[in-house]
Amino acid sequence: MPEVTVPIGPHHPALKEPVNFKVIADGEKIVRLELDLSYSHRGIEKAAEQRDFIRVLPLLERVCGICSHSHSTVFVKGIEEIMQVEIPPRAQYIRTIIAELERMHSHLLWLGVAAHEIGFNTLFMWTWRDRELVQDTLEEMSGNRVHYGMNEVGGVRCDLAPHQVSAALERLPFLEERIHQYTDMVNDQQTMLLRFKGVGKLSREEVLNYGAVGPTARASGVDYDVRRDDPYLAYADVPWNVVTDTNGDVYGRTCVRIGELHESVNIVRYCLENIPEGPVRINAPKIAPDGEIMSRYEAPRGELVHFIRTNGTNKVERIDIRTPTLANWTSVAMCLVNKNLADIPVIVAAIDPCLSCTSRITLINTPGGKPGIITFDELRKRRQISDKGRGLP
Amino acid sequence: MTGLLPGLVYIFLFPGFVFLVMYALFFEFIDRKITARMQNRVGPPFVQPFADFIKMLGKEVIDVEGVDRKVFDAAPVVALAAVMTAFLYIPVFMSSPFGFQGDLILVLYLLTIPTVILFLLGWMSRNIFSSIGGIRVITQMFIYEVPFFLALLTPALMAGTWSISEIVQWQQQNLWLMFLQPIGFIVALIGLQAKLERPPFDIPEAETEIVAGPWTELTGRRLALMHLVKDVSLVTGSALVAALFLGGPVLPWVITPFWLGMIAGFGLFVVKTLAVLLVLSSIKVATGRIRIDQLNTIGWKYIASAALFQVAIVLIINYRWVSP
Numbered sequence: 001m002p003e004v005t006v007p008i009g010p011h012h013p014a015l016k017e018p019v020n021f022k023v024i025a026d027g028e029k030i031v032r033l034e035l036d037l038s039y040s041h042r043g044i045e046k047a048a049e050q051r052d053f054i055r056v057l058p059l060l061e062r063v064c065g066i067c068s069h070s071h072s073t074v075f076v077k078g079i080e081e082i083m084q085v086e087i088p089p090r091a092q093y094i095r096t097i098i099a100e101l102e103r104m105h106s107h108l109l110w111l112g113v114a115a116h117e118i119g120f121n122t123l124f125m126w127t128w129r130d131r132e133l134v135q136d137t138l139e140e141m142s143g144n145r146v147h148y149g150m151n152e153v154g155g156v157r158c159d160l161a162p163h164q165v166s167a168a169l170e171r172l173p174f175l176e177e178r179i180h181q182y183t184d185m186v187n188d189q190q191t192m193l194l195r196f197k198g199v200g201k202l203s204r205e206e207v208l209n210y211g212a213v214g215p216t217a218r219a220s221g222v223d224y225d226v227r228r229d230d231p232y233l234a235y236a237d238v239p240w241n242v243v244t245d246t247n248g249d250v251y252g253r254t255c256v257r258i259g260e261l262h263e264s265v266n267i268v269r270y271c272l273e274n275i276p277e278g279p280v281r282i283n284a285p286k287i288a289p290d291g292e293i294m295s296r297y298e299a300p301r302g303e304l305v306h307f308i309r310t311n312g313t314n315k316v317e318r319i320d321i322r323t324p325t326l327a328n329w330t331s332v333a334m335c336l337v338n339k340n341l342a343d344i345p346v347i348v349a350a351i352d353p354c355l356s357c358t359s360r361i362t363l364i365n366t367p368g369g370k371p372g373i374i375t376f377d378e379l380r381k382r383r384q385i386s387d388k389g390r391g392l393p
Numbered sequence: 394m395t396g397l398l399p400g401l402v403y404i405f406l407f408p409g410f411v412f413l414v415m416y417a418l419f420f421e422f423i424d425r426k427i428t429a430r431m432q433n434r435v436g437p438p439f440v441q442p443f444a445d446f447i448k449m450l451g452k453e454v455i456d457v458e459g460v461d462r463k464v465f466d467a468a469p470v471v472a473l474a475a476v477m478t479a480f481l482y483i484p485v486f487m488s489s490p491f492g493f494q495g496d497l498i499l500v501l502y503l504l505t506i507p508t509v510i511l512f513l514l515g516w517m518s519r520n521i522f523s524s525i526g527g528i529r530v531i532t533q534m535f536i537y538e539v540p541f542f543l544a545l546l547t548p549a550l551m552a553g554t555w556s557i558s559e560i561v562q563w564q565q566q567n568l569w570l571m572f573l574q575p576i577g578f579i580v581a582l583i584g585l586q587a588k589l590e591r592p593p594f595d596i597p598e599a600e601t602e603i604v605a606g607p608w609t610e611l612t613g614r615r616l617a618l619m620h621l622v623k624d625v626s627l628v629t630g631s632a633l634v635a636a637l638f639l640g641g642p643v644l645p646w647v648i649t650p651f652w653l654g655m656i657a658g659f660g661l662f663v664v665k666t667l668a669v670l671l672v673l674s675s676i677k678v679a680t681g682r683i684r685i686d687q688l689n690t691i692g693w694k695y696i697a698s699a700a701l702f703q704v705a706i707v708l709i710i711n712y713r714w715v716s717p
Contacts, residue, residue, distance in 0.1 A: 006521050006603075027528075028685060117601045119592050120681030125432040191593050191681035341525070342684045345601040 003031060008344060010039050017355040021344070028341045035333055041359045045319055052314040053079060053153050053288070061147050063321060064357040066109065069095075069102045070299035071306075071321070072151040077232055078295030078308045079153050082288050089234070089276045091155035096234040097168075097271045098141065098150050100264040104175070105134040106300035107257045107264075110352045111182060114254065117345040118195040123185065130178045137168045155281025165272050172269055179261045186254050196251035200335045200347035203248060210330040214302020215260065216351050218244045219252035226298040238270050250350040287314050299324055301352045325351065325358045400490065408485040413477060417624035418442040420670060424627070427674040442624075449617035457610050460517055468510050469611075469618035475506035476625045483632045484641045486659040488558035495555045500633060501542055507622050508534050508588065511597070514619075515607030526606020529597040529685055533587060536692035537594070541584025543700035547577040548637045550707045557633070561641035571638040577703040578638045580696055582669070585630045586676055587688075589623065593680035596688060628666065631673070635665035 009020040018039030024031045044063055048056050060075050061068045073095055080087060108131040115123035135145045141164055142148035142157075150156045186192060202212065207220040217224060225242040227235045243259030245252040288310040295306045302324030311317040328351040336347055403409055408416075421442040429436030456462055482489050482496040489496070508530060515527025548570045549555050552563035564570055571578045587594040598606035611619055635641060642658035642665070683691070 004521055004524075006525070028525075115681065118681040119595060119599065119601065122432050122678050123681075125434060129433055189681075191683055194683055194687055195681060340684055340686065342596070342599065342602050342682075 002026075006341065009036075017353065018359075019353075019355045023336075023341065023344065025341050030336055030339050030341060030344070033333055033336050035329070039359070040356045042356070045321060045360070048319045049316055053286070056316070057151060057153075058147075058149065061149065061151075064323070064354055065146060066106050066354065067102060067299045067301065067304070067357075068147045069098050069150065070297055070304050072149075073099060073233070074295045074297035074299075074304055074306045075308070075319075076151045076153050077297065078293040078306055079288055079310070080284070081295070082291040082293055082308070082310055083153070083285055085154060085282065085284050087155045088279050088282060090159075090278045091280045092234045093271050093275045094156045094160060094280060095151065096238070097160075097268055097275075098138070098148055099233065100267045100271070101134055101138050101141075102148075103300045104261055104264045104268075105131050105138070106352070107261050108134065110257060110300075110349075111254070113352075114196075114250070114346065114349050115192070117349045118192065120189075120192060123182075123189075123192075126178075127182065130175065133171050133175055137171055140164050140167060152281065154284030155279070157281075159280045160275065165275070169269065169272050172265055176262075176265050179258065179265065182261075183258050186251075186258060193251070195343075195346060196254060197247075197249060199250045199343050200332075200339070200350055201249045202331055202335055206334070207248075207331065210334060211327050212302075212331040212351075213327045214298070214300075214324050214351075215253050215256045216302065216328050216331060218242070219256045220248040221246045224303075226296050226303050230296055232297065234271060235267075237274075238267050240267050240270075250346055253350045287312065288316075301325060301354060302327060321357075321360075323354060323357045325354045328353070329358075403490060404481060409481060410477060413480055413625060413628065414621065417621060417628045418446060420628050420631075420666075421624045423667065424670060424674050424677075427671065428678055431675070431678040446617055446621065449620070450614045452613040452616075454613035454615060457519055459519055460610075465514070465517065465615065468514055469615050469622060472507040472510040472622045473618055473625065475503045475510075476622055476629050479503035480625065480629045480632065482557060483629065483636050484558050484561050484643075484658075485632070485662050486642055486655045488561065492556050492558040497545070497549055497555050497557050497560070497637075500557065500629075501545060504588070504626065504629065504633075505534070505538065507626055511607045511619075514611065515597075518607065518610035520610050522603040522605070523607050523609045525603050526597045526609070529599075529603075530590075530607060532685055533590075533594065533596055533688065536689055537584050537587035537696070540580050540692065540696040540700035541588060543697070543704055544577045544580035544584060545633070545637060547574050547700075547703050547707050550704065550711065553711075557636050557641075561636055561643055564640040565643045565645055569638065569640045574638070574703055574707065576699050576706075578634075580700045580703065581634055581638065582672060582676075583696060585634060585669075586673055587692075589627055589630060589673070591673065592677045593683045594688065595682055596685050599682055627670070627673075631666040631669040632662065634669050635662070639665045639668070641665075 003024055003026050006023040006025050007020065008023055010018045020036035020039070022034040022036070024033070044059065048059055051059060057072050057075065061072045063071045108127045112124040112127035112131075115121070115127070138148060139145050141160060142150050150158070186196075202210075202216070202220050204221045207217045207222050212220075213224075221244055223242060223244050226232075227240075228242050240263050243256050243263060245255045245259075247255065290310060290312050292307070292309045295308060297304045297306075304324055305322040307318070307320040307322075308316055309318040332348055332351055332353075336344060339347065405411065419442075422437065422439055425442070426436040456465070479500045481491050482500050484492075512527045512530045512534075515523040515530060518524070518527075548560050551570065551573065552560045554560060554563065560570075567573075590597055598608055603609075608616070608619065642662040644654075644657060644661065648654035648657055
């Protein structure tokens with residue numbers, strides 16, 4: 001059969017997010033792959049530079065719809081370090097609890113999506129049902145299901161009442177039981193094993209070469225987790241383990257995520273039981289001194305980095321967001337070559353991509369049909385031309 | 394059943410066209426409801442498949458540029474006619490009045506036509522997803538068709554007849570073939586699942602890979618008719634398996650009066666086809682989708698071998714005990 005180009009995305013049922021693969025396939029085999037990212041550049045970094053530290057947090061929380069707490073925590077963590085304020089331990093614990101609950105709902109969501117990609121909709125429905133328990137807990141604690149808005153510079157927005165703590169603790173045993181069942185399903189379910197084992201294999205060397213992070217890296221035996229290697233929040237006090245696996249394929253990534261679900265349940269339980277008394281926030285200064293910081297955080301998808309530069313005002317001078325998806329992309333593009341067309345969705349899903357969070361530039365089709373980068377000046381010029389055309393000043 | 398009128402009633406009213414369409418849509422409802430309950434969802438209301446069908450019939454038909462409209466319109470109708478004809482030879486409440494020696498082969502042939510038409514639709518659609526889906530349809534057909542046919546021909550070998558109604562009568566006097574040929578029964582169920590393109594064999598229409606495969610460019614009444622073809626195939630396939638392996642719509646003893654026997658037969662038909670559907674739906678719920686190369690390996694290595702093994706066993710039994 002001659003080579004055909006299969007367009008996958010930007011509107012495709014497998015990918016709920018804007019990305020475009022041009023897959024050049026020979027029958028069912030992938031010959032090569034052209035990636036086209038960035039369909040939804042939102043100018044979020046520029047917008048963040050316009051807002052003071054109080055108003056920037058709701059914006060940063062909306063970088064991602066799933067790891068919303070990650071983005072705000074990594075930012076306040078960096079700002080607090082620049083300001084050299086120490087937040088109360090109770091606030092640290094509450095941030096940790098929310099962070100781990102977020103990891104749980106993210107991983108449960110991922111498990112469902114991965115199962116859906118191979119057409120196993122039963123697991124999809126089940127995990128998303130059980131995820132609701134985590135969402136309920138988060139809603140009880142913060143008032144919101146997705147964007148919790150718990151963080152502020154100097155602590156957290158609201159305290160945990162005793163009845164919230166006990167309600168959350170009551171839900172954990174059931175969740176644990178369900179997670180155990182999913183562990184068994186992943187190890188026993190034949191079609192899942194057929195589709196996950198040996199698919200999208202990455203060796204330890206490849207992972208280090210391409211700079212993959214998070215569960216993708218840990219599944220290939222890279223023992224790296226920011227929570228342990230550069231401890232923040234309450235992770236240094238809590239007994240927990242970094243989950244790694246040596247399979248390096250989609251199956252390995254599933255095992256790592258399910259292992260992390262177990263760990264998360266334990267971390268949440270420990271934090272809820274041992275939460276220290278005291279205030280939940282201190283009055284932080286409104287202005288940050290001159291400084292630069294590279295703030296790191298282990299988001300559910302991997303290492304999340306915010307580079308922050310402050311200049312003695314109440315706004316950041318520059319913020320640069322490096323999402324884990326960006327770090328993982330190269331490894332995906334590499335391990336798709338020579339694979340089966342049917343494996344694309346599951347290999348792409350295996351890194352848990354979050355593409356709208358990753359977009360930092362916009363590529364626009366020029367009249368020649370070739371993609372290129374458009375500069376800010378040219379964008380402004382086009383804007384002026386279009387304004388003139390519409391009779392605007 | 395002699396005369397023109399009863400024949401026409403059989404073909405168009407019961408258990409032919411009208412009943413078959415209603416029963417097929419009812420089957421779709423049961424299938425969706427079972428699936429939904431197993432997946433902890435609520436599932437559709439009873440009239441949903443009927444409403445969907447009527448709504449889709451009324452939707453705009455969009456023609457693909459450069460595609461022969463007439464062929465595109467005719468293809469689903471031909472497929473529907475084929476599976477509906479196949480149903481006429483399967484016993485519903487008594488032996489089929491149209492049955493003849495060799496109708497089993499005709500039914501298998503007619504059941505293959507929708508698959509071929511699906512391939513043609515995919516190939517004609519001038520859409521990359523449809524083309525890949527079409528190729529997958531035909532590849533998959535070559536994999537499951539051989540074991541499926543072998544598994545459905547073993548009852549004929551054992552009963553010594555090529556007529557479905559006579560195989561049913563043979564089971565009335567002896568034992569259900571499900572117990573005599575368990576391997577063949579399992580292979581037939583797997584083959585039926587593959588023929589109907591339900592998980593784990595929904596490779597040709599893999600939603601997350603190739604959008605909807607050959608179905609991608611189907612709109613309006615074409616889509617409605619192809620969905621109906623799928624539902625009718627589900628009923629016909631289940632009824633065929635029920636007739637060949639589960640003893641069909643007859644009880645092991647004679648019921649008088651005649652009309653009571655017919656009602657009992659029809660009740661048995663409903664129960665047995667629903668039982669087959671329950672098994673098929675359970676398979677659908679419990680599995681994910683396998684890859685076409687994996688299906689190739691599994692199909693030819695294990696399923697075809699199992700079917701051949703069953704044929705060999707039947708031949709040995711026939712040679713040793715049945716034939717003089």
